[in-house]
Amino acid sequence: METEPLLEIRDLRTYFFTSRGVLRVLDGLNLSLPKNQILGLLGESGSGKSVTAYSVLQQLEKPGKVVGGQAIFGGVDLLSLSETELRQLRGREISMIFQNPRSCLNPLATVGQQLTDVLRVRKGLRGSDLRTAAIDMLKRVALPDSDAKMSAYPHELSTGMCQRVMIALALSCEPRLLIADEATTGLDVTIQYQIMQLLKELAITMNMTQVIITHDFGIAAEICDNIAVMYAGSIVESATTLQLFDHPRHPYTVGLLACRPRLGFTRSLWAIPGSVPNYLSLPSGCRFHPRCTRVKEICSRVTPALTAVGDHHLVACHFREP
Numbered sequence: 001m002e003t004e005p006l007l008e009i010r011d012l013r014t015y016f017f018t019s020r021g022v023l024r025v026l027d028g029l030n031l032s033l034p035k036n037q038i039l040g041l042l043g044e045s046g047s048g049k050s051v052t053a054y055s056v057l058q059q060l061e062k063p064g065k066v067v068g069g070q071a072i073f074g075g076v077d078l079l080s081l082s083e084t085e086l087r088q089l090r091g092r093e094i095s096m097i098f099q100n101p102r103s104c105l106n107p108l109a110t111v112g113q114q115l116t117d118v119l120r121v122r123k124g125l126r127g128s129d130l131r132t133a134a135i136d137m138l139k140r141v142a143l144p145d146s147d148a149k150m151s152a153y154p155h156e157l158s159t160g161m162c163q164r165v166m167i168a169l170a171l172s173c174e175p176r177l178l179i180a181d182e183a184t185t186g187l188d189v190t191i192q193y194q195i196m197q198l199l200k201e202l203a204i205t206m207n208m209t210q211v212i213i214t215h216d217f218g219i220a221a222e223i224c225d226n227i228a229v230m231y232a233g234s235i236v237e238s239a240t241t242l243q244l245f246d247h248p249r250h251p252y253t254v255g256l257l258a259c260r261p262r263l264g265f266t267r268s269l270w271a272i273p274g275s276v277p278n279y280l281s282l283p284s285g286c287r288f289h290p291r292c293t294r295v296k297e298i299c300s301r302v303t304p305a306l307t308a309v310g311d312h313h314l315v316a317c318h319f320r321e322p
């Protein structure tokens with residue numbers, strides 16, 4: 001299996017400069033994305049998953065700012081590119097499916113116009129071939145009545161339908177890297193499953209590297225090759241999906257998995273007491289220590305480094321599971 005990284009995030013630091021103070025949300029995040037594989041990025045709400053994606057694509061909104069680090073994609077640091085250079089990459093090389101689908105569609109163009117625009121450029125299709133390919137894409141994301149939906153405007157669609165149109169648009173770009181941020185949250189379980197299977201199929205047939213951001217261990221177990229677990233702005237553990245489920249080493253991952261629903265049963269459950277800390281008053285040392293069952297004195301003093309504990313298995317904990 002090819003494991004050379006397509007994207008390597010190094011020491012990423014993203015702060016929010018608010019009137020209440022500086023929120024150091026990402027303060028040295030490291031993450032590597034093996035080529036042609038699907039990485040699941042998991043973590044509780046507020047752990048910084050979306051901020052990570054937005055930072056890498058330079059799409060952070062104020063008062064957020066990337067204050068340091070690198071995101072090396074195909075030998076180029078995405079964080080050093082100008083807006084124009086990045087625009088050329090976004091959509092072609094890198095596509096993102098956002099948490100809020102409606103805001104990403106053009107309200108003034110029909111579904112068909114938006115989709116055929118992309119397919120014309122990306123696949124060089126024309127005329128009836130173009131229309132057929134667009135309808136086919138809508139069918140693949142399980143949009144009911146795809147033919148008729150071609151002439152619909154986004155405001156005529158439900159949120160779930162907009163979500164599927166956005167997924168169809170992102171996939172039509174055939175990017176090398178696809179970042180899907182909670183792409184199927186809110187859709188019904190059968191459709192979620194169908195879309196996740198489609199993503200997996202495309203990862204294989206189109207050599208597409210993907211990051212699937214989700215709360216859902218079921219989805220992650222089903223389609224991801226690797227999983228990175230995020231807590232309060234840091235990666236606390238990353239491993240192959242099998243290793244992570246079989247032998248989790250970080251107390252946070254262990255806690256999450258202890259309350260995991262059955263495999264294939266898509267539901268998220270977070271039953272570790274407490275919550276992700278407020279970024280204005282972060283705990284010292286390991287950010288997880290106030291909630292940790294294995295906590296010792298050193299944990300509040302020294303931030304544990306992400307350390308290799310096996311092939312492709314990294315853990316940031318002083319007292320990781322043996």
Ligand SMILES: Nc1ncnc2c1ncn2[C@@H]1O[C@H](COP(=O)(O)OP(=O)(O)OP(=O)(O)O)[C@@H](O)[C@H]1O
Pocket residue numbers: 016018023025043044045046047048049050051052061062063064099215279
């Ligand atoms: N626009 C903003 N202004 C101020 N702080 C922000 C802003 N966006 C994000 N943050 C901070 O960054 C933290 C992480 O946010 P992020 O959206 O990345 O969480 P997430 O892991 O994607 O959560 P969810 O699963 O709910 O989508 C938030 O808890 C918040 O403190």
Ligand SMILES: [Mg+2]
Pocket residue numbers: 049050051099181
């Ligand atoms: Mg998010």
